[in-house]
Amino acid sequence: MDNGREVRDLDERWAEMLRVASAYAETHGHLSPNKRERPENLNLYMWLINQERRLDAHKLEEARRAALAAIPAWGDRLRRRGKEPLLAVPGRVYTTRETELAAADAVDQALASEDAGLENRLLRR
Numbered sequence: 793m794d795n796g797r798e799v800r801d802l803d804e805r806w807a808e809m810l811r812v813a814s815a816y817a818e819t820h821g822h823l824s825p826n827k828r829e830r831p832e833n834l835n836l837y838m839w840l841i842n843q844e845r846r847l848d849a850h851k852l853e854e855a856r857r858a859a860l861a862a863i864p865a866w867g868d869r870l871r872r873r874g875k876e877p878l879l880a881v882p883g884r885v886y887t888t889r890e891t892e893l894a895a896a897d898a899v900d901q902a903l904a905s906e907d908a909g910l911e912n913r914l915l916r917r
Contacts, residue, residue, distance in 0.1 A: 809839045810859055817865035824869060840869070 816831050817823045825837045843860060846852040852860075860866045 806856065809834065809836070810856075810863075812836055813840065813860075813866075814863050817863050821865070822868065823863065823865040824872075844870070844873070844875075 812831050812834055813823060813836060816825060816836055823840060825831065825840070827837050829837065843852060843856075847857065
């Protein structure tokens with residue numbers, strides 16, 4: 793098999809697993825199959841773990857991250873594992889209200905810390 797065909801096969805396999813994951817999430821309301829479940833005779837459990845590992849290692853392509861993020865249960869899965877889905881794409885700028893609020897909180901904390909430092913310096917004079 794030549795490399796072009798092999799890559800196409802891997803992409804087709806990934807797309808098939810994404811479709812199975814999406815269908816599973818829609819049917820069950822979550823993306824946490826147990827090890828023994830085999831929707832459409834495929835090991836969705838292991839595939840999802842591998843996607844998380846690739847995500848953690850920054851080796852999951854942005855198009856694939858976006859495709860997974862389109863499944864609402866994917867974000868729930870990441871949150872249950874203590875990961876922040878909005879930060880799952882390194883370097884990407886998000887404009888959701890949740891991210892804006894988190895950024896505002898971070899700025900407020902930084903300013904409060906700066907104010908406390910300034911106040912301490914003034915008190916020492």
